[in-house]
Amino acid sequence: MDWRKQVATALDGRHPGLGHRVELGLHALILYSALSMGIETLPGLPGWAGTVLAASEIVVVAVFTVEYALRLATAPAPGAYARSFFGIVDLLAIAPFYLGLVFAGIGIDLRAVRALRLLRLVRLLKLARYNSAIDRLISAWRAVKEEIVVFGVAAVIVLYVCALxxxxxxxxxxPARPSGNATGAAV
Known part of the structure; x- marks a missing residue:
């Protein structure tokens, strides 16, 4: 088996020796990334914690960048993989880090760019790659999507009517609703 096949089967979790370990390692990194993002939001974090979280983010992004590059290198059609659902998820999982570097380098206000960090949560979608239950869920969705849409619309209508x-x-x-002042303008 050539190196491309070896790497592809390891990344997909099917390699006889490495598959399960690579799969568990990627799962752990995905979960760690989501948890660390939540920890970053805690008020009063000590300086060392921020440093550790920033360093670990660099490591996580490096691993996911290597994974993305290897998936592109081992895909039978790299362009098709890059445009596939999981290819886009893999790219979105690393893009906020690199966009932050680019925007910081050209002097754009990073307050708006910080919102892109939420895209790191897309990494949780990477878990779907390894779960056969997701395949069953997708096929079930295809079978009943019209019924679910009708139910959703009906639920929104019932919720709206109940609120009224x-x-x-x-x-x-x-409590009293705000009223206008003597001129009729809102206060």
């Missing part, structure tokens, strides 16, 4: 009914019966018990 509750407002109608309980509006007197609610």
């Amino acid at each position: 009914v509750i407002d109608q019966f309980e509006h007197d018990a609610q």
